[in-house]
Amino acid sequence: MNVARHILATLSLIPASHAMADSTSYPLTLTNCGMEVHFQSAPNSTVTVGQSATEILYALGLADRVAGTSVWFNPVLPQFRDVNADIERIADNDPSFEAVVNKKPDLVATQYEWHIGPTGSVATRRQFHDLGIATYIMPADCDTKDNATGGDGTRIAAFSPDSVYKGINELATIFDVQDAGAALVADLEAREARAIANAEGLELPEDLSAVFWFSSPELSAAPYVAGRLGAPGYIMDKLGIRNVIQSDEEWPTVGWESIAKADPDVIVVAHMDRRRYPADAVDKKHEFLHSDPVTREMAAVKNGHIIEMDAHAMSATMRTIFGLETLADALSTLSFDR
Template sequence: MKTISIGVAGCLLVALAACAGPGGASSSGTPSPSPRAAVELTSCGLPLRVTSPPRRAVSMEQGATEIMLTLGLADRMAGTAYRTDPVLDELKGDYDKVPVLAGQYPGREALLAAAPDFVYSMRASAYAPDAGGTRQDLAKLGVPAYLSSNDCEDHALIPASVSFDAVFAEIGDIAKIFGVEGRGRDVVADLRRRLDTAKTAARIGTNVKLMWYYSGTKTPAIAGRGGLPDTISTFLGAGNAFSDITQQWAEGDWETIARRDPDVIVLADLTRGGEGDSAEAKKAFLRSDPVASKLTAVKNDRFIVVPGSAMDPSIRSVSAVEQVSKGLQDLYR
C-alpha cells in the first residue's frame, strides 16, 4: 500500500475558512461555495450532517470517485484512492487533476493529512480501523463520512437486492451535499434514459440464463441472488442461472455449473493481473478445462465481457446494462 508520509495538516482541527486565502477562497483559488442550510442525511444508520458544501473531499475508492467526477466535482476534491480499473475515458482529464493518496486505502494518518472536510466511499472496508478509520471517529474530528447503502457496516441495513433507484438516490445525495442538485438531476435523467433504451433493445424473446463469472478458476466466484448482476439479468428479461444462491457472490464448482449449463457467460474483465482475472484468461481456461469446455455457452462462444468494476453498484451500472444488452442482441439476433 502506497501512502503519503506527511504529518496531519495543521488546519484540520480548525475551521477550513481559517486556512483559506484572501477573500474566503481556498489556497488553490477555487471560489468558496455559496452559503446554504446544513444538509442532514442518514447514511447506513448513522446521522450525517454537512454544514456547507465540501471543498476538500476525499473519495476512498473508484465508485465514489467516478460519481463525484461525473457531477463535476474535481475542483472540490483533496484526494482519491483505490482505483481498480482505468477511469472512464470521459472522466480521465478531471481524474488526473486530483491527488492520489494511496494505491489502495490510505491509512488514517494519510487521510487526515489531506485535511478533508468530507469523505465518501461505496465500501465499508474504507472505514476499517486499519484503513481510513471508522465513520464515528471521523465525525468526532468534524469530518462527515458517507457510505453507500449497498455495503453498510451493519449487514442488516443492506437492502435485500440492488436497485438502480438506490444508485440514483445516492447520486442525488452527493449532489445535494455539494450543492449541485440540478447537475445531479441531469445525470440521473440521462442514466434513466439510457436504461430504458437498453431494456427496449434487449427484448430477445427467450428466457436466456446468464452466469456471471467474476474471478477464480478452481473455485469460480459467480453471482447469486440480490447483487447487481441478478438485477441486470431480470431487468433485461433474462435470468440468473444461480439466483437460488442466497449470497450476492459465492464460490462455485464446475460440476454444479455444468449441470446448470448456462446459455451465456458474462465475464468480468479485471485488470489486477491475478490468475484468471482478465476476460481473455477466463476464456482460455474455460476452453481448456475438461468440465468447463463442455458447457453449451463455451462450445458456442457465447460470452459477454463487462469490466469487473461494473459488476458492483456504481455510476457504471447503466453501462453494464448497455454492454449486456448489446451482447444479447449480438448473440440472439
C-alpha cells in the same frame, strides 16, 4: 455524446418551473447507512475510497473538490480522463487511514461499507468523525443489504438503481449542486429505458440463463459469481435472463462443477485492471474456461457465448446502467438457435 453533454442536454429539456432545484440549507443533517452525518457547509476537499464515489463526483462537476482517490477496478470514464489525471491516486486498492487523513479532507466518500464502516478495513466512521471529517457511504451498498454477514455482504432485497440515484441526489445536496444531480439521474434513467427496450426487440429465448464471474482467489478454485439480488441480478432480470446462481450473497463462491451442471447459456466475465487475484485478468479467465476439463464442456464455452463486462459495472454503481447496455448490445450479436 459524453456524460457532461448528456447532462446539459437533459437539463435543457426540464421545464423552467422545475429546472432550478432548491438550494441546500446549511447546516445539513442526513441519515446515511444508519448514521447521522452533519455538514456546516459544502465540503471543500474530499477523498474518495471507491471508484463509484469518484466518478459520481466528477459527473456532478465536482472534480475540483476531490483531493485524492483510491480503490479502482477499471480506467476512469473517458470524459473524465483529463480531470482525473490531475488528482492524486493515493492507492489503487485500499488506502491506509493515515494516507486518507493526510489529505486533510472535509469529507470521505466511500463505495463500500466494508472499507469505512463498523469494522472498516480503512477505518471506522467514528475514527474519521472524531477528527472532524464527515463520511458518506454510497447507499447502494447498504440499502437492501446486510454487510454484517461478512465478505461482500448479503442482499436482503433486490438491488435497484434507485439506491444509486439516491446517492447521486444526496451528494448533489451535500455539495449544493442539485441541478447537476437531477440531470445526471435523468440521463441514467433514459439510458436504462433504452437498453431494456433494445433487449426486448431481440426476442431472446424465454429460458435464457447466465452466470457472472467476477474473479477467483485461484484459477482452479471456486469462483466469485454474482448472487441473484445484486447489480448483475438486476441486469439479468431487466433483460429477461435467469441467473443460475440463486444465492442472496453478493458474491458467493460456487464450484465449477455446480455451475457446469446448471450449464448457463451465457458467461459474463469481469474485465478489470486490478490484479489482486490471478483470475482478475480477463485473458486468464478465457484461458481457464477453454482448457479446464469441466468448463470447456459448458454450452456457453463451446458456443462462444462469453461476454466481457467492466468489473465496475458489476457493482452497484451508476456503471451498472452501462453494464445493462453492454449485455444488451452483446446479446444482439449472438445466436441462440436450439
